[in-house]
Structures are given as structure tokens and as C-alpha cells.
Amino acid sequence: xxxxxFLLSFIPVLFFTSCLKDEFDxxxxxxxxxxxxxxxxxxxxxxxxxxxTILNHNAIVQVDQDFIIxxxxxxxxxxxxxxxxxxxxxGTAGIAIRIDRTDFYTExxxxxxxxxxxxxxxxxxxxxxxxxGGYIDNSSNPPSVASIPSPLIQNYFIKGKWGLQVTAxxxxxxxxxxxxxxxxxxxxxxxxQPADTAQPYANATLQQSVNRTLKDCNxxxxxxxxxxxxxxxxxxxxxxxxxLYAIYQVFGxxxxxxxxxxxxxxxxxxxxxxxxxxxxxxxxxxxxSLFSGSTITIPANKKIKGIIISDRLNQNTDTRNAVIxxxxxxxxxRFSSNHTFDMNDELExxxxxxxxxxxxxxxxxxxxxxxxxxxxxxxxxxxQLVTISQLNSSNWNDLESTLIKIDNCTIxxxxxxxxxxTLNDGTGTFTLFTRNQATxxxxxxxxxTVSVTGLLTIFNTTKEISVRNMSDFQ
Numbered sequence: 389x390x391x392x393x394f395l396l397s398f399i400p401v402l403f404f405t406s407c408l409k410d411e412f413d414x415x416x417x418x419x420x421x422x423x424x425x426x427x428x429x430x431x432x433x434x435x436x437x438x439x440x441t442i443l444n445h446n447a448i449v450q451v452d453q454d455f456i457i458x459x460x461x462x463x464x465x466x467x468x469x470x471x472x473x474x475x476x477x478x479g480t481a482g483i484a485i486r487i488d489r490t491d492f493y494t495e496x497x498x499x500x501x502x503x504x505x506x507x508x509x510x511x512x513x514x515x516x517x518x519x520x521g522g523y524i525d526n527s528s529n530p531p532s533v534a535s536i537p538s539p540l541i542q543n544y545f546i547k548g549k550w551g552l553q554v555t556a557x558x559x560x561x562x563x564x565x566x567x568x569x570x571x572x573x574x575x576x577x578x579x580x581q582p583a584d585t586a587q588p589y590a591n592a593t594l595q596q597s598v599n600r601t602l603k604d605c606n607x608x609x610x611x612x613x614x615x616x617x618x619x620x621x622x623x624x625x626x627x628x629x630x631x632l633y634a635i636y637q638v639f640g641x642x643x644x645x646x647x648x649x650x651x652x653x654x655x656x657x658x659x660x661x662x663x664x665x666x667x668x669x670x671x672x673x674x675x676x677s678l679f680s681g682s683t684i685t686i687p688a689n690k691k692i693k694g695i696i697i698s699d700r701l702n703q704n705t706d707t708r709n710a711v712i713x714x715x716x717x718x719x720x721x722r723f724s725s726n727h728t729f730d731m732n733d734e735l736e737x738x739x740x741x742x743x744x745x746x747x748x749x750x751x752x753x754x755x756x757x758x759x760x761x762x763x764x765x766x767x768x769x770x771x772q773l774v775t776i777s778q779l780n781s782s783n784w785n786d787l788e789s790t791l792i793k794i795d796n797c798t799i800x801x802x803x804x805x806x807x808x809x810t811l812n813d814g815t816g817t818f819t820l821f822t823r824n825q826a827t828x829x830x831x832x833x834x835x836x837t838v839s840v841t842g843l844l845t846i847f848n849t850t851k852e853i854s855v856r857n858m859s860d861f862q
Contacts, residue, residue: 421548425503427458429853432480435518438511441511447534448512448524459483462554462572463635464493464657467649469618471639472535473519475570475635476502477554482570482635484519485509488535498648501548509536509544515640518569556633561608564643568636573645575730577821578602579629579659581609581689582667582738583762589614592621600625602645605660607724607757619649626655655812659688660741660760667691667738673716675739676751676785683745686753691738696769697791698843698854699731710735710750710761711843713769718789718843720752727758731856734765749846751788771841775817779844784851792853793826793841794818803832811840811853821845821852 432787434457441447459476473484474496485504496502511520512533522536522544537542556574564573579585584600592597595616603609612634614621633652634645647653659667667689675692678684694712698705705711707726711718712735721737729735736759737753745754762798771793779787794813800810806829809820820840822829841860842853855861 413840417751419549419551420548421501422503425456425546427456427478427503428824429457430480431457431459431476431478431483434506435481435483435511439518440565442458442511442513442518442649443516446513448531450510450512451506451508453507456503457483457506458503458548459502460485460552460554461498461500461502462570463646463648464492464496464498465490465498467619469615469620469646469648471615471617476504477571479555481567482572484517484570486519486521486533486535488522488538489541496547497550499552499554500550501552503546503548505544505546506747516638523813541787561602561604562609564610564636566638569638571636572633572638575602575604575632575634577629577660578604578632579655580612580625580627581759581762583736584625584763585627586624588622589625590616590618590621592616592618599644601759601762603687603759605629607758607759609759611642613644613646623650626653627659628655628657629659630655630657659738660757667740669693671716672712672714672719673786675744675753676717676719679744679746679751683743686739686742686744688740690740691736692719693734693736693764695769696729696731696733696735697769697856700727701730702827702857704823704854704856705843712737713790717786718791720750720789720845721761722747722752723758723761724755725758727761729761729763732766732768733763734767735761736764737761748848767771769859775815776811776813776818779818779851780816784846787844790844791841792844793839794853795839796837797838797840799833799835799840805833806830808850808852809833819850819852821847821850821854823854828858831858838862 434455441449459478463470463475473486475482475484487737509520510524510533514695514749519533521533523534525532525534554572556572557568558574581601581603597613597615599611599613601609602612631654634647637644670690672692694708694714697713698711700707708723710721710727710729739753742756743754769791771791773793797811797813799811801808805822806824811818811820839862842855845852845854
């Protein structure tokens with residue numbers, strides 16, 4: 389029977405490496421597989437025997453049958469981005485095997501076939517990533533799969549041919565699944581998000597790993613993680629679009645990639661929406677001025693930056709919308725799905741090739757992929773103090789989607805806040821609008837004279853102000 393050791397999960401973070409000496413090796417000048425050794429199970433078949441027990445019952449299992457798997461080394465430790473763990477893959481799957489050895493690439497480089505005698509080894513998981521090792525480390529809490537000690541590696545690994553081609557699995561970001569764990573995958577038409585272009589892959593000075601975000605032209609994204617020990621850690625990320633090869637892993641529910649070296653990064657083509665380099669920063673008013681009455685596409689190599697003045701948490705704006713403002717003006721960004729940016733976040737958005745259009749007479753950047761925006765800091769916008777008379781007579785394009793404040797107002801209309809109410813500051817009247825979905829929509833508005841801060845918006849022909857939360861009444 390399999391020896392089961394149940395645990396709560398968790399194993400030290402792994403990167404990938406290759407193997408060690410084997411007394412059964414053929415001479416190195418004889419590039420052939422050793423006689424008398426063949427695999428009797430695919431890697432996918434081997435993992436399938438244990439994955440349910442490991443993943444669903446938090447177990448470490450000792451292999452007690454004479455299983456032999458074979459695979460080609462898909463990543464070695466030459467660049468330093470993979471550490472004390474060898475990744476092998478066949479045509480069905482890949483697997484990580486922890487070994488207590490460094491600089492193994494001299495003996496087990498990418499493209500070398502390895503036969504693994506699995507009996508006696510242990511198979512478990514690190515945060516949903518399946519891996520093998522030599523014993524159970526009970527000193528950790530919870531216990532974990534530990535590396536095969538260096539002197540024992542030859543008992544389990546047998547070297548085969550070298551110089552073989554590692555076949556990458558071509559897929560896309562949405563298609564990445566557990567079936568591709570620890571396999572070399574190939575992604576087409578991907579690029580680093582704007583904030584992660586021309587940035588170091590990792591922190592070599594502090595030897596800290598760093599996550600960069602890759603995206604495709606449909607707004608899907610995934611993390612590319614790089615070790616601070618990688619010899620390319622200080623190299624700058626590519627600014628173009630193209631093909632990327634990487635080892636696919638998971639960390640819990642997070643999908644992530646590890647490149648083996650910079651040859652895996654072939655991002656030298658035109659970015660999504662046009663352009664081949666880092667986008668040029670333009671003002672929000674420059675974007676607004678591009679609109680002349682009909683839907684257009686923003687030219688290539690353009691980005692905007694501003695402070696979010698809307699409040700997604702209180703939901704008086706649609707959960708796909710963010711209103712941002714810079715020193716020149718404001719605009720609505722409608723993302724392709726619900727976003728996670730908060731009020732006062734500084735946002736940088738690659739608007740290259742994005743749609744600029746009207747929705748019920750409100751100008752917006754429409755269906756912007758979420759991955760094209762990134763938080764670059766925090767800040768705040770001081771609302772412009774205006775009278776209602778000024779609102780009604782000013783150039784609306786200059787004020788739409790900006791933060792304003794009206795002093796000495798009274799509010800009229802049926803309680804509570806939801807729907808249209810009327811503001812009056814003695815110079816004129818204006819519509820105060822609150823969505824039914826707002827968290828405070830059933831709250832009564834304040835009576836008497838108040839100051840009102842809010843976003844200027846429009847619905848068809850009705851110009852409106854919308855507060856973000858109840859603190860906008862003072």
C-alpha cells in the first residue's frame with residue numbers, strides 16, 4: 389500500500405534544476421539511452437495516481453511500486469532562476485523533483501533525458517504545485533517533501549541521451565491549467581503591461597524575487613516571476629509584443645511563469661494597438677480632444693496617468709468604470725471587467741488602440757483590457773469650487789468627469805437619496821443623481837444648507853453630479 393502522511397500543505401518555494409551522477413551512466417561520448425532501463429508509466433499517468441490524495445486530502449505519499457518515468461530536462465540552473473529542483477517533462481506532463489545539488493546544469497542541461505526510479509521517493513504538493521522529493525521533513529510545520537540528498541540521487545536518476553528538443557506546449561493565458569504544471573509552454577502575442585516595460589526582471593541588489601505582469605491583447609494577464617539570484621535579474625524587460633517561452637507553475641490559485649533565460653523572451657514586435665516601445669504619456673484633455681463626434685481608435689504608443697476620483701467600494705459608479713483626472717481634465721475608463729482600483733489610486737493606462745466613444749452622451753474609453761492599467765502610486769484631487777451658474781454656463785468638455793464642489797446648497801426631492809434630486813445654491817439648480825446600486829442609496833440626504841462634492845457626469849441630455857460616499861456632504 390501507499391504510505392500516506394496527511395498534512396496541512398506548504399513546502400518551501402521551489403525553483404527548478406536538474407540531476408546528478410549515476411553509476412549506471414553510459415560513457416558521455418556515447419549519446420544513447422542506457423540498456424536495460426525503460427519507462428513503464430507516463431508522467432501524466434504517474435501524477436494521476438496520487439494527485440487526488442495529495443491535493444484533496446493534503447497528503448504526502450511514499451511511492452511503493454516500481455514505477456519508472458522518463459522525461460527531458462525542461463529547465464536547468466545555469467541562469468540562476470531555478471534552484472535545487474529539476475523539472476522534467478514528456479509528451480504528457482511535467483514534474484518537479486527536489487534535489488540537494490546546485491550547478492547541475494553541467495551534467496543535466498536542458499535537453500537531457502532522465503529516467504527516474506520512483507520507488508522510495510515521496511510525492512506531495514507545495515501550495516497546489518505537485519513535486520517529488522527524497523524524504524519527509526518533519527521539522528517544518530506542516531511537514532514537507534524534502535530534497536533527495538546528493539549521495540542518493542544516483543539511486544533514482546539514470547541519464548539518457550542529451551541534446552534533445554524540449555517541445556513547448558502552445559497555449560494561451562486562459563488555457564493554462566493544472567495539466568501544464570511544470571511544463572515548458574509557449575505563449576503568442578503577449579507583452580508586459582505598460583508599468584512593467586523597461587523594468588528590471590528582479591532585484592539583484594537585495595536578491596529579491598519580483599513579479600511582473602504579462603498580458604495579451606484581449607486583456608488576459610499572468611505573473612512572470614523572477615529570482616533575484618538570476619544572472620539576468622538586472623536586465624530590462626522587453627517593450628514589445630511577441631512570443632514567450634516559460635515554465636508554468638501555480639502558487640495556490642495564482643498562475644505564474646518562470647523563464648529560463650532571456651532567450652525565452654522574444655517580444656520584439658508591435659504591441660497591442662500598435663507601437664513597438666514604451667507608450668508616450670499624453671494628457672487626458674489631449675485624449676478628449678481627439679473625439680470629434682464619432683467613435684475613434686486612440687493612436688499607437690499612447691498612455692495616460694491620473695488619480696481615480698470615483699469610489700468603486702460605494703458603487704455610485706458602475707463597477708467596471710473608473711473616473712480618473714489629471715491636471716488637465718477627467719475621463720471615464722470602462723474596463724472589460726470589474727476592476728480593483730480604489731479612490732485616490734494613481735493609475736497609468738495604456739490607451740494605444742483603445743476605443744474612444746460616447747455612452748448616453750458621456751465620453752469614455754470603452755472596453756479597456758484590465759491588464760492595460762496599473763497602479764503607480766496614490767494621490768488626491770482637490771475639487772474645483774464652482775457655482776451652479778458656472779456649471780450651467782461653462783464649457784462642459786472641460787468639466788465633464790472631474791471632481792467639483794458646490795457650497796451653500798439645499799437639496800430637494802423625495803427621500804432617500806436614490807434617483808434624481810435637485811440642488812440649489814441660489815445661482816441656479818442642478819441634478820444630484822444616486823444609483824440604486826450605491827451602498828448609501830437608501831440613506832436620507834442631509835437637510836439644510838450643505839456643501840456637495842462629486843463627479844460631474846451626464847446621461848443623455850441631463851447633466852448631473854454624483855457623490856462618491858456620504859462624506860461628500862458637508
